[in-house]
Amino acid sequence: MTIAMDCTMPKNPLPIIMIGAGGIVNDAHLPAYKIAGFWVAGIYDPDREKALQTAKKFDIPLVYYNMEDMLSRSPRNVVFDVAVPGSEILNVLEQLPKGAVVLMQKPMGTDYAMAKAILEWTRSREMTAGVNFQLRYAPYVNAARDLIRQGLIGEICDIEINVNVLTPWHLWKFLYDTPRVEIVYHSIHYLDLVRSFLGNPEGIYAKTVQHPGSPGLASVRTSMILDYGDKIRANILTNHNHDFGLRHQHSYIKLEGTLGAIKIKMGSLINYPYGVPDSFEYLIVEKGQAPSWKTLDLSGSWFPHAFIGTMAQMMLAAEGSIPRPGNSVEDCIYTMACVEAAYTSSANGGVKLPV
Numbered sequence: 197m198t199i200a201m202d203c204t205m206p207k208n209p210l211p212i213i214m215i216g217a218g219g220i221v222n223d224a225h226l227p228a229y230k231i232a233g234f235w236v237a238g239i240y241d242p243d244r245e246k247a248l249q250t251a252k253k254f255d256i257p258l259v260y261y262n263m264e265d266m267l268s269r270s271p272r273n274v275v276f277d278v279a280v281p282g283s284e285i286l287n288v289l290e291q292l293p294k295g296a297v298v299l300m301q302k303p304m305g306t307d308y309a310m311a312k313a314i315l316e317w318t319r320s321r322e323m324t325a326g327v328n329f330q331l332r333y334a335p336y337v338n339a340a341r342d343l344i345r346q347g348l349i350g351e352i353c354d355i356e357i358n359v360n361v362l363t364p365w366h367l368w369k370f371l372y373d374t375p376r377v378e379i380v381y382h383s384i385h386y387l388d389l390v391r392s393f394l395g396n397p398e399g400i401y402a403k404t405v406q407h408p409g410s411p412g413l414a415s416v417r418t419s420m421i422l423d424y425g426d427k428i429r430a431n432i433l434t435n436h437n438h439d440f441g442l443r444h445q446h447s448y449i450k451l452e453g454t455l456g457a458i459k460i461k462m463g464s465l466i467n468y469p470y471g472v473p474d475s476f477e478y479l480i481v482e483k484g485q486a487p488s489w490k491t492l493d494l495s496g497s498w499f500p501h502a503f504i505g506t507m508a509q510m511m512l513a514a515e516g517s518i519p520r521p522g523n524s525v526e527d528c529i530y531t532m533a534c535v536e537a538a539y540t541s542s543a544n545g546g547v548k549l550p551v
């Protein structure tokens with residue numbers, strides 16, 4: 197039995213123009229593109245010093261002075277890789293040419309209203325546009341998808357994502373000025389992941405709360421139930437304030453089917469930012485045999501390797517190998533709708549006691 201964990205790659209990779217030279221570009225986009233052999237032709241950031249440093253580190257030949265300069269000195273067929281804060285995405289998209297191929301960082305705008313405006317703009321400008329929800333292309337997720345595709349664990353009836361870690365929120369200063377933190381910046385990946393396995397839920401029950409150890413931040417811990425009817429359980433549980441050492445930190449995706457199960461440890465969130473190794477265990481029920489878990493050796497992780505997948509989808513769509521990227525704005529708008537539903541559910545509160 198073989199289990200595939202690599203992404204489908206384009207036959208004719210396009211050059212990439214990087215817009216934004218911040219933390220995630222340096223830590224994940226550019227290392228991933230180097231691994232994939234994708235060529236980054238130029239970079240722009242209003243903070244020119246950052247752009248220059250990034251260009252030097254990753255051998256990027258052109259550093260643009262502004263957007264006009266970028267457009268006048270870019271090759272014609274490129275992927276614009278927009279890695280700016282969610283609040284800035286629409287502003288950048290409005291300056292890109294009609295028909296552009298664009299990958300934008302998540303979130304797709306800061307809320308659902310902005311996500312809809314982004315969707316409308318990309319439609320009206322006939323762009324091939326996608327969102328960097330890369331967890332769905334992480335090697336361990338690709339492997340899970342391949343096991344499911346082969347029918348080896350049967351029909352999926354239970355998904356749980358459970359994260360109990362210590363996240364140093366203070367590293368992201370912009371979070372202190374925003375009314376929404378955990379779901380829109382973190383659990384959004386898990387909402388997108390569950391959707392990528394099960395499609396859109398009928399609704400969402402959620403409660404997201406602050407923590408005394410994170411003063412100045414909106415809610416940072418979340419419990420969500422995605423409603424897929426009466427036969428499927430899909431839960432997302434996150435506690436980012438487990439400040440009690442490493443012993444009980446955990447971070448996993450668990451998928452259960454009618455014929456087997458998969459448990460993936462997402463090591464990068466544990467002991468952040470150092471991380472611990474990922475792991476991938478799976479069990480295929482064999483009649484008359486005691487359950488026996490097997491381990492799959494992984495190659496690559498959520499950061500940075502999964503970033504190859506989101507970019508590869510853009511290039512595959514641009515060359516006509518697939519009708520639209522799996523992570524297209526047309527699809528990802530529903531992840532943003534899930535985020536909105538979760539915040540609304542949390543604000544509305546639970547069912548009151550009947551007394």
Ligand SMILES: NC(=O)c1ccc[n+]([C@@H]2O[C@H](COP(=O)([O-])OP(=O)(O)OC[C@H]3O[C@@H](n4cnc5c(N)ncnc54)[C@H](O)[C@@H]3O)[C@@H](O)[C@H]2O)c1
Nearest residue numbers: 216217218219220241242243279280281282284301302303
């Ligand atoms: N997919 C993921 O797993 C993941 C992980 C981390 C961050 N992110 C997202 O990536 C985005 C950026 O995060 P970061 O950590 O790199 O932030 P950062 O603050 O380190 O970098 C953002 C950069 O964008 C630049 N910028 C702002 N407006 C711009 C504009 N109009 N044109 C060009 N550049 C502009 C800033 O100068 C800055 O250098 C955020 O929205 C964040 O949610 C995604």
